């Protein structure tokens with residue numbers, strides 16, 4: 001299998017952003033997907049610990065859903081945050097689409113008491129779509145948080161990530177892969193420019 005979900009990097013720094021990064025690259029968009037089947041989605045759900053272990057086992061035994069559903073939610077969330085990363089504003093159409101999805105999700109949520117106070121939670125009963133609801137709620141939380149301004153798209157591959165660097169100047173999803181490629185490209189361009197400047201000077205000297 002060309003793109004196994006088992007080895008996919010989780011570089012987004014936020015649940016819903018990691019979910020948008022289940023394609024091989026966005027720059028350019030090749031259409032190479034890590035979510036080939038519902039089983040792939042189940043592997044991803046396990047990898048990010050989306051459900052408690054007991055609940056996951058029950059969920060996994062349910063008849064599989066249509067992989068088109070996770071993919072559609074993924075592209076909805078990607079569209080919203082990639083537009084924001086590029087333009088610095090949320091597009092009303094993207095917001096309407098997410099609101100439409102969340103409208104369905106809210107029917108299954110409740111305010112829960114936790115050790116750290118109150119939070120919105122999803123009902124305990126296992127449901128095939130529960131992982132999707134949790135991903136959509138993760139997008140809502142990010143949208144309403146002060147971290148929204150730190151959502152970026154990697155300069156090298158287009159994956160979305162939350163920039164948690166001190167100065168907010170990170171441009172890559174992963175330092176060891178895209179970061180080093182961006183640095184190598186910048187070094188190459190600097191060297192090429194310097195060589196061109198040197199050649200220009202040489203020509204000037206001759207005339």
Ligand SMILES: [Zn+2]
Nearest residue numbers: 154157173178
């Ligand atoms: Zn990248």
